[in-house]
Amino acid sequence: MALSPAQVRLIDEQAHAARTMWNCLHDWWTMLPKGKRTLAAADAAIRQARKEIDWLAVLPAQAAQAVLKTYFQAWKNCWDGRADEPNFKARFRTVMSVDIPQGRDLAISRVHRRWGMVNIPKVGRVRFRWTKSLPVGKRADTENRITGARLVKDALGWHIAFRATTLEPASMPHPGPQVGIDAGITVPLALSDSEKYDHDEWKSGKDKPNAWLTDTEQAKLLRLEQRAAHRKSFRKRGERTSNRLRADYDQIQQLRARAKRRHQDWQHQTTTEIAAKYSVIVVEDLAITNMTKSAKGTIAEPGKNVAQKSGLNRSISQEAWGRAVTMLAYKTAQRGGSLHKVPAPGTSRRCSACGFTTPGSRQSQAVFVCKNPDCGWSGNADHNAARNILHLYRMGHALVPAAGRAVVRRPRGAKPATAR
Structure with missing residues (x-):
């Protein structure tokens, strides 16, 4: 997605609110007796938290309900033996994401061959790179339509993935x-x-550490890793990471992504x-x-x-x-x-x-x-x-x-x- 700095800040706040909502829900679940762990009680707790904590309200109500459904589904997967128990989501080790469960809120339109526009709740109209055909406009009907979307952030920025239901021939x-x-x-x-x-077209040298980067990018990655290791050597245990070291880590993550x-x-x-x-x-x-x-x-x-x-x-x-x-x-x-x-x-x-x-x-x-x-x-x-x-x-x-x-x-x- 092509976002302005203000839009990036708004989506970051929503993602942190969604992560905090998950952690609060996890604490609520583990502290309550088993007899009181119900979907209705969890929904009431989320509504009360959104009223009492102002910065949780930046997350749209539908996205908060999506967090609740995802958390309950995680426990179902655990009980069925398909996954481990849900756990606490740490700030720096968790993939930042925001769910948009309803497709009617998106209002997708195509600008031209490469770009489209989508409406993000509480953010506004946002441009995104059009990489696949989507059932919008005249192509959309009851059997072929957009049912929702998910915003995911990696080292290269925010991306949007659409959920669609389509009818394909056998x-x-x-x-x-x-x-x-x-x-x-x-x-x-x-x-x-x-x-x-x-x-082989990416392997310009034998035993290349990363075969998917060019020689220039390899040299830059090596230089950044050496500089980050040098700056990390001056950091004392328990001391906060400096802004320069964090900037080096961000550039390393971008190259690896x-x-x-x-x-x-x-x-x-x-x-x-x-x-x-x-x-x-x-x-x-x-x-x-x-x-x-x-x-x-x-x-x-x-x-x-x-x-x-x-x-x-x-x-x-x-x-x-x-x-x-x-x-x-x-x-x-x-x-x-x-x-x-x-x-x-x-x-x-x-x-x-x-x-x-x-x-x-x-x-x-x-x-x-x-x-x-x-x-x-x-x-x-x-x-x-x-x-x-x-x-x-x-x-x-x-x-x-x-x-x-x-x-x-x-x-x-x-x-x-x-x-x-």
Whole structure:
């Protein structure tokens, strides 16, 4: 959104009021007995707080009701086992956001091809960048309409995301082939048909700390991090962060947010191309949280190669494999395809030609040479893993989610795939 300084200040106040409303509601909930925790009592408490505390009134009444509904939904998700308990929202560790639950208050209009106008309650008319087609004007009806919006702030400023309900035609079955995908670091996405998708155009130097920034931006980021570390060394424990140090942190966050946007844009373009080409996409069921755990260990049993493991964890987190799988899941469903997951153990060490796992076959990150005397197949290690992933799906080893866990669906009497 293109906001003036006064509008930025107004939306910031609304976001802080919404965060404080959540914290007050959380304290009210945890202090009351279980018998008095009702939606009607919480609604009355919110109304009373808006009357007694002036700066809470900057938040529109509909946005305050949205905070209440979100909080109750968070407890429902906790009781159903889908999430942890709601907790306190800290000032500097919480994403600032404001919800606009009613679409009729927005009054969206298009100025020209790139920009539009929207009405923000208690802020006024605001320009926003028009990036997707919206059901407004003649396109809007009972089945295709805007139902609300959400304002979210990151290091680059305030953004608006519209909620829309649309009626889409049923997708026809996808006529494309099947493919297995192996996610990696050197090659982000390697396919079983020897195709690969990487971002070499951003990697101007080897072992670049952040592959999504230009050389000039990399130099600026390094300079800012060194200056911030130097200024932080003079700050005493418990002392407030200086304005200069906070300005350095803000510039660092802006550069990292820009890199994240570029990576997300590359993932969107890549996953759209893959979903349009293939009917069945098979990926590994990776436990990314376990893969990125630290190797420090304990004082009694310290870990080994801690620095190397931390670098690997950082590289895995930057590739965002889970986000790519999420994009592939809904994009394949929209085009009539499907996405399946198979067990991950052994896919990178098993030979895709003979099916045997022989020690020493995986010679490097990119080379695979089968040590089986009867085989001797050699090729790219990532493509070999992708072929194994596709083979597991064809043998009936796809994972089916059931009751919050993954279950192996295997034909009766079939054994795990080894030799072809």
